[in-house]
Amino acid sequence: MSGHSVDEAIAALYAAAVAPDQWDKALGALKRLADARAANCFVHDAVTERFIEYRFAGYGANWARDYAGHYHSLDLARRVLLREPAGRMHAMHRYVSESMVQKSEYYQDFYIHEGLRYSCGGTLFDGNQRLILAVHRPVGHRPYEEHTVAELQRVLNHLPNVFRVRELAMLGRGDASMSCAALDALPRAVVIVDETATIRYINRAANTLLDHAEDVFIRSSRLTLPDPHLARQLTQRIKKACQPTPATDPVPLYTVDSNGRPSVEFHIVPLDPALAAGVASAQPMAMILLRRPFQRANWAGAATRPYSLSQAEIGVAASMVEGLTPAEYASRSGVKVSTVRSQIKSIMAKTGTRRMSEIATLFARMDISLFDQTAPDTQRT
Missing domain, CATH: 1.10.10.10 (Winged helix-like DNA-binding domain superfamily/Winged helix DNA-binding domain)
Structure with missing residues (x-):
């Protein structure tokens, strides 16, 4: 792993959903997460087999033309994604052997010629649309490790919601209430704060999470943490995310419950202006992504x-x-x-x-x- 946070990649994709000029930045975050040279995101009509749209970064100038015009029909990795069950990221070296690579026109005349060798991809269905996410490492690199595939799986799980947020944003471009609706559509808990750590917006998922949290409170319009050291760290990271040149720490913060187990995870990223416009003034904002790490639980019934x-x-x-x-x-x-x-x-x-x-x-x-x-x-x- 490159040390870059999966939450950075997820947040960047949601930013691209409401600001199309952010797609290159989102795919860049995905490349850093995967330690890859190239990344792409396709929307494919599952009925007609037609490409509706595709976003890509890290390829040569003629890659899209050549792929769409000829090589997509020879793409062995694409065949794997169409054959295997949707919903999972697949490291292609597990399906495409070295002997298959040596005999493949796609690999020898196109993929390796482009300087790429190892790919990892996955699909999800959203109605009749097949959403495809893929990342590609260069020749001379190593195949995808299991822990990297697991991180990419988290990104893939968000993909249908990213495109639903995009639809909401397109319907409500310039409408603050629709921007808030887009944030409420996120399955991930999101709290938006300014550089003083004052809360400017909380989406529905965050309200639900905070209702069940025992070590995170809202007091005087601020997130309050009982641990003073952790509270200082949170405040410092928010200030760094709101700087003219924002800084993001890829390592999350965690609150700890009475049994010493991590209970709530905090990841702080700069809030893209396209999202901020609908919820607050033009001053710098940060987006706090909250998650409750899964723990082995005891159940009431x-x-x-x-x-x-x-x-x-x-x-x-x-x-x-x-x-x-x-x-x-x-x-x-x-x-x-x-x-x-x-x-x-x-x-x-x-x-x-x-x-x-x-x-x-x-x-x-x-x-x-x-x-x-x-x-x-x-x-x-």
């Missing part, structure tokens, strides 16, 4: 859990959202892979899903950590 999943099943579902394989989750949790696979089958039966990618997509839309309770689990898997 099946009625409080989505789809009546057990504690163990919730843990498995959350790991899929993170992009972990069954083997990786089994190793991290200290259980057998066969146990995890049995839990996956149970989740599918309870949710009506048929693939692991469908489980990841389903639970990516909700904040699983909000179901955290303190009473012991009464249901066993």
Whole structure:
């Protein structure tokens, strides 16, 4: 990993949704996250197989023309994305062997000729549209690692919402109420503050998260943290994000609960002026992205859990959202892979899903950590 935060890439994509001139910056953030040379985002009509639009960065001048005109039909990675279940990022070296690369016109005459070698991509459906996200490392680099794929998975999960925000922004260009509606459409908790850390806007997801948080408060129109050291760090990062030349720390801040576990994650990024125009004055603003890291939870009862999943099943579902394989989750949790696979089958039966990618997509839309309770689990898997 390059050390750049996944939240930077996510925030940059949402900024591009409301300000089209920010797409190059968003794809640049995606390249830094993936330690890649090129990145692209396609919108594809799943019925007609027609490209509706594509955004790309890091390629040569004739790349788009040559790809759309001929090479897309020979693209082995594209075939993998169309064949594999939607909702997951795929490192293509796992599907395209070295011998296939040596025999491929696409790789030898186009992709490698462009200076690229390893790709990672994924798709999600939004109605009849197929959304495609991909990043590409250069010749001489290394294939994509599992932890990088997991970070990119988090970005992919946001992609349908990015384009929905764009639709709202296009409908309400110049309308402050519509800009606020775009922020409320974000599944991620967002708090907008000025350089004095005074809150200027809170979206719905943030209100929900703060209602359940025990160590973050709103007092006198400010986020208040009981830990004075952490509060100072938050204030300092907000000031840096509001500078004429903004600075962003890729390492999040965390509050800690009474058991010493991370409870709320804070990532502070500069607020793009295109978003700020709808919620406040022209003064510098920062956007605080909040998230509750998933923790192994104790549940009050099946009625409080989505789809009546057990504690163990919730843990498995959350790991899929993170992009972990069954083997990786089994190793991290200290259980057998066969146990995890049995839990996956149970989740599918309870949710009506048929693939692991469908489980990841389903639970990516909700904040699983909000179901955290303190009473012991009464249901066993």
